[in-house]
Amino acid sequence: MPKQPKLPDPARFGIQSFAELLSTRPAVLGEVAGSFDPFREGLIASLIPVTPYECVVAENLIAIEWELVQRRRMYNAEMREDLRFRIKRAVEAHYKVIHDAALDADWRAFIDAGGYKNDWQEPHLPNKDVADAFKRTLDDRCMTNDPVALTELEADLAAMGIFTVTLMSAAYASTSGTLAKHDAKIPELERRRREVRRDYDALQSARPLEHLRADHDIPDAEVISP
Numbered sequence: 329m330p331k332q333p334k335l336p337d338p339a340r341f342g343i344q345s346f347a348e349l350l351s352t353r354p355a356v357l358g359e360v361a362g363s364f365d366p367f368r369e370g371l372i373a374s375l376i377p378v379t380p381y382e383c384v385v386a387e388n389l390i391a392i393e394w395e396l397v398q399r400r401r402m403y404n405a406e407m408r409e410d411l412r413f414r415i416k417r418a419v420e421a422h423y424k425v426i427h428d429a430a431l432d433a434d435w436r437a438f439i440d441a442g443g444y445k446n447d448w449q450e451p452h453l454p455n456k457d458v459a460d461a462f463k464r465t466l467d468d469r470c471m472t473n474d475p476v477a478l479t480e481l482e483a484d485l486a487a488m489g490i491f492t493v494t495l496m497s498a499a500y501a502s503t504s505g506t507l508a509k510h511d512a513k514i515p516e517l518e519r520r521r522r523e524v525r526r527d528y529d530a531l532q533s534a535r536p537l538e539h540l541r542a543d544h545d546i547p548d549a550e551v552i553s554p
Contacts, residue, residue, distance in 0.1 A: 372386065375390075382531050388524055392524060402510050403507065407496075407499055410499040410507055411492070412466075412470040414495040415470055415485065416463070418495065419462065426459070427455060427459065431451075
């Protein structure tokens with residue numbers, strides 16, 4: 329039986345791990361600080377690259393997975409912001425109808441009482457104070473992660489005839505802006521992930537026999553780690 333080739337030893341190159349050949353990734357504002365390293369370590373432990381090229385391909389796969397996670401985070405952030413804007417606009421419209429109706433009623437009462445058009449002054453209506461108080465808290469209420477607070481907000485909005493599922497549907501159906509760009513990018517990244525994963529699986533299948541991956545162990549294999 330022909331002798332199987334051995335995997336390269338990183339010590340021959342004066343390093344402890346082939347991962348040292350790869351550049352480090354700087355932190356990016358907007359990501360959850362410190363979240364990339366444990367994410368990468370978890371995937372490396374799952375992929376178990378044992379050659380320099382496997383390490384490079386594994387890092388490419390991890391980069392795609394990470395971008396997918398960030399794209400979904402950005403998509404969700406944009407969705408929340410879009411919904412907040414739509415809710416505020418719907419609330420503004422709701423209170424404007426009430427305010428305009430109250431002004432019309434006051435105007436009609438003034439004219440019916442014999443008042444002159446040029447003498448009428450717009451009154452300060454109590455419903456304006458209620459509207460202003462509700463709108464002041466709306467930003468925080470829309471962006472909270474508290475499920476109880478969100479349920480209460482949905483109930484308050486439903487009482488106005490504003491249904492968040494309808495606004496969410498409109499946001500999902502939006503075909504312009506940042507939200508649509510993230511939505512279009514995610515399927516592209518998923519396609520690239522499948523392609524890189526196929527390449528990686530092919531590399532693992534071509535390993536020397538004693539280093540082929542088993543479900544429970546990889547004897548004599550160097551696990552690439554940071």
